[in-house]
Each structure stands twice: as structure tokens, then as C-alpha cells.
Amino acid sequence: MQQLNKRAARQGSQGEGHTSVRQNHSLYLGPREQRAIALRQFDALLESASESVTLAASLVQEDAPERFWNPSECFTELYLKTRGGPLTQTTLKNLQYATALLPKPAAVATDAQQTLIAFNTRRDSSKPAGEYDFALRPNESYRPVPKLSVSDLQQMVSSPAIIWVKRYLGVEAPEDASNPWAATTGKWVHQWMANIIEARDGRIFSPFPTLTKIDERIRRAADERCAALQRLCDLLGKLVPDWWNSGWLNARYLARHLGAKIGGANGWQWMATELAVGREGAVKIADGVELELHGQIDLVLAQNDAASFAGQEIWVVDYKTGSTKELKTTDLHDNLVKGTTLQLGLYALAMRELGAAEVSVSIISLAVKNVAPQLSAGDLAPHTDVFADLAEMQRTGIFGMKGEIRSAFGYSAPYPLATLPIDNDILEDKWALTHPALVLEKEEWETW
Numbered sequence: 001m002q003q004l005n006k007r008a009a010r011q012g013s014q015g016e017g018h019t020s021v022r023q024n025h026s027l028y029l030g031p032r033e034q035r036a037i038a039l040r041q042f043d044a045l046l047e048s049a050s051e052s053v054t055l056a057a058s059l060v061q062e063d064a065p066e067r068f069w070n071p072s073e074c075f076t077e078l079y080l081k082t083r084g085g086p087l088t089q090t091t092l093k094n095l096q097y098a099t100a101l102l103p104k105p106a107a108v109a110t111d112a113q114q115t116l117i118a119f120n121t122r123r124d125s126s127k128p129a130g131e132y133d134f135a136l137r138p139n140e141s142y143r144p145v146p147k148l149s150v151s152d153l154q155q156m157v158s159s160p161a162i163i164w165v166k167r168y169l170g171v172e173a174p175e176d177a178s179n180p181w182a183a184t185t186g187k188w189v190h191q192w193m194a195n196i197i198e199a200r201d202g203r204i205f206s207p208f209p210t211l212t213k214i215d216e217r218i219r220r221a222a223d224e225r226c227a228a229l230q231r232l233c234d235l236l237g238k239l240v241p242d243w244w245n246s247g248w249l250n251a252r253y254l255a256r257h258l259g260a261k262i263g264g265a266n267g268w269q270w271m272a273t274e275l276a277v278g279r280e281g282a283v284k285i286a287d288g289v290e291l292e293l294h295g296q297i298d299l300v301l302a303q304n305d306a307a308s309f310a311g312q313e314i315w316v317v318d319y320k321t322g323s324t325k326e327l328k329t330t331d332l333h334d335n336l337v338k339g340t341t342l343q344l345g346l347y348a349l350a351m352r353e354l355g356a357a358e359v360s361v362s363i364i365s366l367a368v369k370n371v372a373p374q375l376s377a378g379d380l381a382p383h384t385d386v387f388a389d390l391a392e393m394q395r396t397g398i399f400g401m402k403g404e405i406r407s408a409f410g411y412s413a414p415y416p417l418a419t420l421p422i423d424n425d426i427l428e429d430k431w432a433l434t435h436p437a438l439v440l441e442k443e444e445w446e447t448w
Contacts, residue, residue, distance in 0.1 A: 003241075027400040039074065046078075059092055062421055063408070075196040075390045122401075122422055125429035129400030133430065134161040136168070136397030144168075145394060147278070149167045150295030150346050152392055154339045157189050157438055159413050160399040166416075168397065173416040181247050188251040189258065191300060192318055196259060205270035205305050207247050211263030218259045222252040254366070261364050261371045268301040268315065275300050283389045284353055292394060294444045299345050310355035315373055316347050321366035327363055327374040334440050336386045341375070348377045349387065389437035401427055 008025035012018030021027060029037070046053055055078065067264040071079075071087065079087040118132040146167040148156075156163050165171050175183075196214045197206040209217070226240075226248055232239050277283075278294030285291060297315040306312060327341055335341040344361040351359045360373030371384045380387075393399055405421045406412060432439045 001030055004028050013271050014178040042074065057092070059096060063404070101219045117283045119420075122420075123424045123426055127430070129398055129430055133401055134164040134399045138396070138398065143395075144399060145292055147292045147294060148394060150293055150343050153291070153293060153346060154342050155413070156390060156393060156399065157337055157339045157342060157402075159403060160393070161401045161419070162413050162415060164397075164399040169417075171416045173414040174395070176414075180323075185247065185251045188222070188225065188248075188318060189255045189321050190274075192218050192225075192252075192255040192299065193262075195221040196262070197271055197273055203305070204275075204301055204307065204309075205272050205300075207305075208269050208271050208301075209263075211260065214259045214263045215256055216256045216367075219252070222248070222255060251321075257282075257366060258319055258364055261368070262299065262317070265301065265371050268303065270305050271304045272302075274424060276299065277347065277354075280354065281432065283346070283350050285349065285391055289388045289391050291346070291349075291387065291391045293346060293350070295343075295347065295350070300351075308355060309351060313358045314351050314356040314360070316344060316351060316359065316361045318344055318347070318361070318363050319361055322365065323367045324363055324365045326368045326370065327361065329375060329379050329444065332375075332379060333383050333386065334442055336380075336383055337438050337440055340384075344375065345380050345383075348375070348380060352377050385437040389435050393435065398434065400431055401430050403427070 005027050008022055008027055009019050010022050012020035055075060057075055058069050061067045061069045069087065071092070076087045079085075085091070106243075121127070121130060121132045129135045136143065148163070148167065152163050152167070162173075166176065195217050198207060198209070200206055226245075229244065230240055275297040276294070277297060278292075282290035282292050297316055298319045301315040301317065302309075303313050327344065328335070332341065336345055344363070348359045348361050359377040362372065362374040364371060401422065404412060404424060405415055405419055
């Protein structure tokens with residue numbers, strides 16, 4: 001980033017010490033610069049206040065009430081400017097005591113009382129999720145059944161509230177644009193891998209190409225992407241950025257590596273790429289239990305060139321551009337509940353619904369050494385209750401909440417609406433009452 005900014009900057013008209021930006025260039029703003037801009041915007045907001053400004057702070061951490069929580073540097077500076085003294089822990093306690101003595105309204109408004117009911121209900125660990133826990137009211141006449149993507153169903157076991165808000169309220173958080181290369185790499189690799197076959201009109205399957213053909217087609221698709229950007233840059237009189245070339249080369253390597261793994265698979269004569277599932281209707285889980293879903297399988301391998309999947313032996317493959325490990329039959333229930341195996345489990349059920357006699361599934365990634373079927377539809381049979389519980393969530397609209405809103409030790413999807421955090425132990429108790437089949441059989445520490 002420093003090198004990019006250095007190239008874009010030059011000495012200004014006022015001489016040494018004056019830096020300006022070259023024509024048709026701009027500076028890349030890092031976290032420090034973005035924070036400085038945000039602080040200046042906040043200062044401008046404070047100056048625009050015509051009456052008064054009210055600030056609030058917490059004395060303790062919400063997720064660890066036993067720990068003291070110091071206010072931000074911005075809060076401390078504002079206090080020093082307005083009160084002329086430092087903001088110590090003693091001062092904070094005095095402010096908290098004084099705030100508690102402020103006069104209260106004479107009567108509690110009805111809407112505030114209703115808010116209290118919701119507040120207490122969400123924290124009642126003895127009851128399952130209800131209308132205040134990202135769920136529709138039970139026994140109501142209007143019950144829409146949204147068609148969920150396989151990705152939605154996978155996220156429902158870890159962040160059900162986010163999917164409920166997305167599907168029932170139509171609200172989504174904006175995409176995280178801070179590091180777009182992970183998503184871009186995944187999209188490119190999947191697009192290029194889809195070109196390894198020579199599609200035939202009106203046919204599901206295409207002949208399994210040779211390893212040389214697979215690599216040639218991947219390289220051609222990747223090179224076309226690079227050539228398209230090169231043409232655009234030539235029209236604008238620009239150079240292709242080094243950072244773009246680096247990201248493109250990495251994606252090209254990943255695609256060729258995955259292609260080599262697929263090319264080494266033996267015993268399969270036919271394949272199909274980017275096969276859409278879910279268009280034919282609901283996927284049957286058990287008698288009277290169905291899932292309305294849609295998705296797209298990266299690769300399907302078959303023994304015969306048939307017009308359908310009826311009676312076929314099928315191998316479903318999902319590409320992963322990260323270091324995802326292969327699927328295992330051990331702890332299968334917990335892996336389904338965590339979501340790591342759920343996507344391919346749903347694909348296996350969908351292929352079985354299309355009439356396939358035998359269905360195997362696998363993950364192919366850099367970390368997977370043995371390119372072979374890893375799980376079968378038969379392995380999933382004892383865990384039908386997991387898929388049935390997901391179908392019940394879809395049918396009733398009762399999702400609930402699970403997990404921390406902001407994880408302290410990893411990535412968590414952002415909530416699109418302001419949401420008060422609930423103690424994780426309470427959430428786990430309510431989740432177990434609401435969705436008993438979606439509870440881990442082993443504690444996290446037992447799998448370390």
C-alpha cells in the first residue's frame with residue numbers, strides 16, 4: 001500500500017514538504033487514514049449541534065461484566081475539553097451514580113412496557129424461540145414458505161437470525177468490501193472450472209476430458225479474463241496494476257491445481273458442471289417432510305451418458321479455494337450441525353430425489369490429497385432429523401438466534417439491523433428447546 005501511494009504522489013507546487021497527487025491517480029486509504037477521516041467527520045457533526053450533545057458509555061464489557069471498560073479516546077478528549085479534567089474510573093462511577101438520580105417520567109408508556117416484555121422474553125432460557133426471537137408467531141394463518149438457497153440453509157445453523165431477516169424482512173447487510181480478493185478468487189476459479197467440459201446441446205453430461213484438455217481449457221478461460229482487462233486498460237492508456245496481476249495469477253494457479261486433481265479421478269466417463277438443483281420441486285427428506293431449496297453443484301460425475309439421473313451412480317464434487325479438509329464419516333452429526341458438511345448433504349438429497357441410485361459427495365481443495373468419494377447418501381440416512389429440523393424451520397418461520405453478534409476471535413456475519421446481544425448460554429438453551437436436532441453432540445473442546 002505504501003508503494004502504491006508513493007507512486008501516486010509527487011512534490012507539490014510549494015516545494016519540499018508539500019505532497020500532491022498525480023493527475024488521474026488517487027491515494028489508497030488504510031485503516032489509520034479511514035479512522036482519521038471518521039474522527040474529523042464526527043468533530044464536524046459535534047460542531048453542527050445547535051442545542052446540546054449527549055454521550056453515553058459503558059463501565060463494563062457487555063460480554064464480560066466482570067471487566068472494567070474504558071471509554072474511547074474520543075470520549076475522553078471531549079470530556080477533558082468540556083469539563084477541564086481527566087476522566088478517571090472514580091469520575092465515571094460518580095457520573096453513573098448521578099445519572100441514576102436523574103428524574104424519571106411519571107408514568108411508563110405502553111410502548112416501553114411492551115419493549116420490556118420483549119426484553120425479558122428474549123432472555124428467558126426456559127422457553128423456546130418465539131415472536132421476539134426472529135420467528136413468526138405460531139398458529140397464524142399467514143405462513144409464507146420462502147425458497148431458500150443451499151447457502152442460506154448452510155448459514156441457518158450458525159446465524160439463523162440473519163437468514164430470517166433476509167428472507168422475511170428483505171434486509172441484508174452490505175457486502176464486506178474490505179478484502180474482496182477472497183470472494184473474487186472463488187468466483188473466478190468456479191467460472192474457469194465450469195469450462196473444463198465441452199457442453200452438448202440437450203444433454204446433461206459431456207465426455208470426461210483428458211488431463212491435458214482440462215488444463216488447456218482452464219488456462220484459456222483464465223487468459224481471456226486477463227486479456228479483457230488488458231484491452232480495457234489499453235483503451236484508457238493505463239497499465240494493468242501489479243496487485244491485480246498477482247491476484248489473477250493466484251486464482252489461475254488454484255484453478256489449474258484443482259483441475260489436475262479432477263483429471264486424476266479414475267473410473268468416471270461423463271461429467272456435468274454447474275448443475276442447477278431445486279427447479280424440479282421440493283426435495284423430499286422423509287415421509288411428509290420436504291425442503292424448498294435451490295442451488296448449483298460445481299461438478300457431477302457419472303458412469304453413463306443418460307438423459308436423466310434415474311438409476312445412475314453419481315459423484316458430486318464441490319470446489320473449495322481455501323484449505324478446507326476432506327469430509328469424514330466420524331462426527332457426521334456435529335459436522336452437519338456446524339454447517340461444514342451440510343451443503344454437500346443437501347446436494348446428495350437433491351440428487352437422490354432426481355432418481356440417482358447411489359450418490360457420493362466430496363470436497364476438492366488444496367488440502368485434499370485423496371481425490372475420491374468421501375461420503376455417501378447412505379451415510380446421511382441416520383441424520384435425517386437434522387434435515388427435517390431445517391425443513392420445520394422453513395415451514396414454520398421459527399428460526400431463533402444463535403451465536404455472538406460480534407465474535408471476539410473470528411469473523412461473524414454482520415447483522416443488518418440494530419440487535420441487542422444476548423448471553424450465549426441463554427441462546428444455547430433456547431436453541432436446544434427450539435431445534436433439538438440441531439444441537440452438537442460433543443462440546444467444542446472435545447473435538448480439539
